[in-house]
Amino acid sequence: MSGRRPGAPESFDPVNAELLALTYxxxxxxxxxxxxSPHEINQQIEAMGYxxxxxxxxxxxxxxxxxxxxxxxxxxxxxxxDGLQMFLGVSGKVSGxxxxxxxxxxxxxxxPLEEWVELPPNMADLRYSNIICGAIRGALEMVHYKISCxxxxxxxxxxxQTSFQVQLxxxxxxxxxxxxxxx
Amino acid sequence: xxxxxxxxFDGKGRCLFYREWYRPHNALKHAGKEEDYKLxxxxxxxxxxxxxxxxxxxxxxxGMITYTTNTYRLHHYETPTNLHFVLLTSPAIASLREExxxxxxxxxxxxxxxxxxxxxxxxxxxQGFINxxxxxxxxxxxxx
Numbered sequence: 323m324s325g326r327r328p329g330a331p332e333s334f335d336p337v338n339a340e341l342l343a344l345t346y347x348x349x350x351x352x353x354x355x356x357x358x359s360p361h362e363i364n365q366q367i368e369a370m371g372y373x374x375x376x377x378x379x380x381x382x383x384x385x386x387x388x389x390x391x392x393x394x395x396x397x398x399x400x401x402x403x404d405g406l407q408m409f410l411g412v413s414g415k416v417s418g419x420x421x422x423x424x425x426x427x428x429x430x431x432x433x434p435l436e437e438w439v440e441l442p443p444n445m446a447d448l449r450y451s452n453i454i455c456g457a458i459r460g461a462l463e464m465v466h467y468k469i470s471c472x473x474x475x476x477x478x479x480x481x482x483q484t485s486f487q488v489q490l491x492x493x494x495x496x497x498x499x500x501x502x503x504x505x
Numbered sequence: 506x507x508x509x510x511x512x513x514f515d516g517k518g519r520c521l522f523y524r525e526w527y528r529p530h531n532a533l534k535h536a537g538k539e540e541d542y543k544l545x546x547x548x549x550x551x552x553x554x555x556x557x558x559x560x561x562x563x564x565x566x567x568g569m570i571t572y573t574t575n576t577y578r579l580h581h582y583e584t585p586t587n588l589h590f591v592l593l594t595s596p597a598i599a600s601l602r603e604e605x606x607x608x609x610x611x612x613x614x615x616x617x618x619x620x621x622x623x624x625x626x627x628x629x630x631x632q633g634f635i636n637x638x639x640x641x642x643x644x645x646x647x648x649x
Contacts, residue, residue, distance in 0.1 A: 377625060380618045383585045384610035390585055392564055464586045 340411070343434040350450065360447035367449070371456020372463075378409055379461040394467055394490055395423050401461055402428045410434060410454070414486075424490035428458070433477055433484045441478050449473045451484055458486065468492040508642045509577060509593040513613075515626050516587030518546040522629040524638060549581055549589055569602055584609055594645070604641055612637045 350367065357363045382405055391397040402414035411434055418427040435451055449455075455471040462469050468491045475481035506527040513522040520542040533541040552570055568583040573596045582590045582605035590605045616634035617623050623631060 377618050380584070380586050380588075380625060381614055384614040384618070390568070466587075 340434075342410075343437065346435050346453070347439060350448075354445070354448070360445075364447075364449045364452050367452040368456040368459075371453035371458075372460035373456075374453070375457035375460025375462075376464050377460075378405070378457060379464045382408060382461070391465075393423075394493070395419065395426075397462070397465060397467060398426065398428075398488065401458060405458075405461065406430070406454075409457075426488050427474060428486045428488060430454075430484045430486075436478050436484065439478060446479070449476070450478055451476065455486055458488070463494075466494045468494055507595045507598060507646045509595070511593075511638065511642075512542065512545055512589070512591040513629070514542070514546050514549070514589040514591070516589075518543070518550075519626075520546070521588075521627065522634075522638075524635065526642060545591060546589070549591060552581075553583070569600075569605075571600055580605060582606065582609065588613075598645065601645065604645060608638070608641060612641070 353363055353366050357366055386404065386408075388400075391400055399416045402416045404413075406428075407413040412430060412432050414428045414430050416426055416428050419425070433451060435454070439450065441448060441450065449472075451473055455473060458471045459469055470489050470491065472487050473484065474487040475483060475485040477484045509527045510525040511523070512520055514520055520538075523538070523542070531541075533544065549570075552572075556570060568585075570579075570581040572579050576596065578594050578596045578598055580590075580592045580594065580601045582602065584590075588609065590608055592601060592605060594601065612634060616631045616637065617625050617629055620631060623629065
């Protein structure tokens with residue numbers, strides 16, 4: 323690809339982000355057909371994102387050489403800025419940390435997934451960008467942060483921009499599996 | 506016989522991949538492969554912990570450990586996602602940081618992470634992966 327962003331990791335191919343944006347709508351439409359309740363639809367979309375996230379994090383770590391993040395604030399900000407930039411093509415902004423530094427909000431100034439999308443009125447409960455929530459959750463879980471992530475503002479529903487509320491639940495310890503516990 | 510064997514572990518100590526090029530003596534032959542994996546992974550964890558305790562810096566963790574004995578050298582590289590790449594070679598080989606990094610960043614990425622048929626935390630069976638690993642090894646051998 324010749325249209326590579328300056329500073330992007332060398333082997334990164336921006337076509338993936340565009341392809342996702344273009345095909346995402348029909349994928350969501352299919353899920354809407356397959357599942358009835360909006361709750362279930364949102365869950366399915368999130369779960370899909372989660373599985374994507376658990377893989378993306380390895381790709382990110384493989385391609386980006388930078389010092390290891392040492393705490394949650396640093397990790398999340400890296401994920402929101404560089405991670406989203408790498409896979410979605412836009413960089414998120416993190417703000418609104420609480421004093422315990424386990425809660426914050428990620429703002430997306432532009433959401434490529436929603437660019438050509440209109441929600442029909444009967445789909446008011448659909449969280450269209452839930453896939454991003456899932457991806458963030460999956461990626462963070464692989465580096466030991468159990469979080470929940472929810473769409474807090476949605477540009478599709480008239481908010482000025484899309485944002486996600488992130489809550490840290492647990493810092494997981496690197497643990498060994500069952501078979502190691504007997505000794 | 507410059508490169509002996511390779512282990513890849515996930516963060517829970519499951520061995521995702523093992524390949525052997527040179528191991529004329531295997532003290533664990535009768536104990537079985539699982540015992541072998543457990544021993545290596547257990548030692549890596551202990552080693553990592555000990556190295557951290559002895560470090561003069563509080564945030565000294567770049568994910569690479571290597572030690573040498575009279576008969577072999579162990580190279581260990583850990584990714585931020587807790588994958589452990591452990592390669593045993595002849596003691597004559599210098600640090601293989603770049604090779605292990607390449608193994609993760611290019612080969613693991615291409616054949617495992619981007620492979621829809623492969624769960625990245627399950628045993629790696631891809632023939633392409635095996636071939637590429639062999640290629641790195643013959644590269645290391647040839648350089649010598």
